[in-house]
Amino acid sequence: MFENGILNLTNWAGNVIMPTLAGLFIAGAIYRFSKSLPYSHLSWAAMAALMCSGLLRVLEAFAQQAGANDPDRYWISLLTLVNWVGNVLLPIYGALQVAIMVAHFAGLLERMNIGEAWVRNLVTAMACFSVSGLLRLGEFWIANGTAGVR
């Protein structure tokens, strides 16, 4: 049936192809890092590719805050999305910024990025040799994350 076809296509794309492409995204991120180009979107895309299923479950949870025939359902799902971004993602991002602030204050990032090309080459080489491990690390975080915040 058509319904089964769409369901299987979604499962295949989200649970087979995207986790596979995550490796390619990481490889792209490493290459761009070696060229001093912005690479963060590819590393985040690799994480997102590993958790397509979870992202869909998040959107489903947002949409299910109201009944299927409740006229406010879309507004409530958008509101929940905004709340989630504001109260969950931004605090985590804020904590990350504090860590980066400390690293900057200590002069760590300046030494790595400005005038010290050998550090970038070293980090790139290490990442190239451990790309499989990086992917496994991402998978480990996501598998751990499915249990929720503990």
Place this chain on the structure above:
Amino acid sequence: MTIPQLLVDLLQLLFDLAVPGAICTMVLAGVALRQEGGVNFEAGGRFQRWMLWSVILLTLPQFLAWFAAQGISVPPQTAGVSGPWLMGMETTFKSFVTDVVVGRLVPVLAAFFVLKAALDTAQGQSPLGSVVSAMFLLTVSTSVRLMQGWNSGSTFGTTDMLASLWNFLAGTILPEAAGLAVVGAVISYSRQRPVMPLVASALAFLSVSALWKLVQAMVG
């Protein structure tokens, strides 16, 4: 006045060929779907028209019953075609639709759409439209059976079937398509393209019924 037997048989032949005809219009709808994008359709376009014809053909007795209820004389249906020549024509057409169209032609058309999906990708376009159209074509006969199950049998059978079709799309297909929207959002993000349209549409796919109620409430 008594209607001649040949005319009665001809009318019955047309009634009997309604379901095979609906399968043919569904195939044409599948081809039109790809022409209109594959994941969307044009309002008033060919896909919509072929789907409407499929629904009308599947509910032809109910459709005519409405006119009969208004006092318009509609020829009655008989048990079947009695003439051997017309019966042979009916059997041949049904076999053609089953063995040639559904059994052989439609899989080949679907295979060409899969080929087109690969070529679409080579051109830098999304393969999804061709893949969805191929799935639509491959499931034409089961879709017709599903739609026959939605026939309420009342004089409003045609509109009831269209309403059931809407419910099927809104309640079953689009929530599944939300997963594809998430995949599309991740791919767009990796290519530094806008993500929000896909996130917003994924949420909309999960709440189509509610959006319908919202629009009704707005105009109510």
